Amino acid sequence: xxGVTQTPxxxxxxxxxxxxxxxxxxSGDLSVYWYQQSLDQGLxxxxxYYNGEERAKGNILERFSAQQFPDLHSELxxxxxxxxxxxxxxxxxxxxxxxxxxxxxxxxxxxxxxx
Amino acid sequence: TQLLEQSPQFLSxxxxxxxxxxxxxxxxxxxxxxxxxxxxxGPVLLVTVVTGGEVKKLKRLxxxxxxxxxxxxxxxxxxxxxxxGLYLCAGxxxxxxxxxxxxxxxxxxP
Numbered sequence: 001x002x003g004v005t006q007t008p009x010x011x012x013x014x015x016x017x018x019x020x021x022x023x024x025x026x027s028g029d030l031s032v033y034w035y036q037q038s039l040d041q042g043l044x045x046x047x048x049y050y051n052g053e054e055r056a057k058g059n060i061l062e063r064f065s066a067q068q069f070p071d072l073h074s075e076l077x078x079x080x081x082x083x084x085x086x087x088x089x090x091x092x093x094x095x096x097x098x099x100x101x102x103x104x105x106x107x108x109x110x111x112x113x114x115x
Numbered sequence: 116t117q118l119l120e121q122s123p124q125f126l127s128x129x130x131x132x133x134x135x136x137x138x139x140x141x142x143x144x145x146x147x148x149x150x151x152x153x154x155x156x157g158p159v160l161l162v163t164v165v166t167g168g169e170v171k172k173l174k175r176l177x178x179x180x181x182x183x184x185x186x187x188x189x190x191x192x193x194x195x196x197x198x199x200g201l202y203l204c205a206g207x208x209x210x211x212x213x214x215x216x217x218x219x220x221x222x223x224x225p
Contacts, residue, residue: 002157002159004157033213035215042215042216042217042218043158043203043205043215043218044215045212045213045214045215048212056212058212090157090158092157101146101163101165103160103163104160104213105160106156106157106158106159107157108155108156108157109155109156109157
């Protein structure tokens with residue numbers, strides 16, 4: 001158990017819909033990262049928040065957005081869903097930001113299926 | 116854009132055999148990490164290497180960072196069924212974002 005929690009564990013929805021994935025970081029961690037893992041693209045970095053502020057963006061689509069709240073939990077919002085958005089979505093947390101050797105602890109992921 | 120290529124993509128070996136997984140890139144990384152991911156779970160960090168030429172050992176696992184900090188290898192001695200999983204390398208550039216490799220799926224047959 002990494003200490004990072006993600007809900008829901010599974011999510012099935014239809015094309016065109018909007019969903020929200022939730023992540024609670026480990027106690028004391030200020031950084032939250034979101035990743036997408038699909039069979040054809042591997043594990044892709046989406047976005048990084050540190051203490052409520054966006055720090056970096058990766059391959060995140062404009063239909064996707066995220067935020068980190070004052071209690072440090074984070075939500076990833078996916079809208080106008082397409083079949084290709086079906087994937088595992090992971091959240092990871094770390095204590096700090098900007099250190100090349102810090103450890104990211106991954107949650108168990110949310111499996112999104114778009115029908 | 117995929118910056119890190121891992122080989123082989125799939126590996127199936129008998130218990131007790133040795134194996135090496137490679138992680139190659141044309142980019143220079145400030146650090147490189149190796150993770151193992153099991154089905155239904157998130158990746159778990161195994162090791163971080165920082166210095167070119169660095170070698171780290173974790174029981175039966177040996178990790179090496181290339182001299183130019185562009186590549187890395189993971190060697191497992193006397194593989195056991197518990198080593199089965201998806202092995203991912205991940206490199207950091209100056210922006211501190213992790214870029215993951217394509218992954219190597221290892222199966223160790225008892």
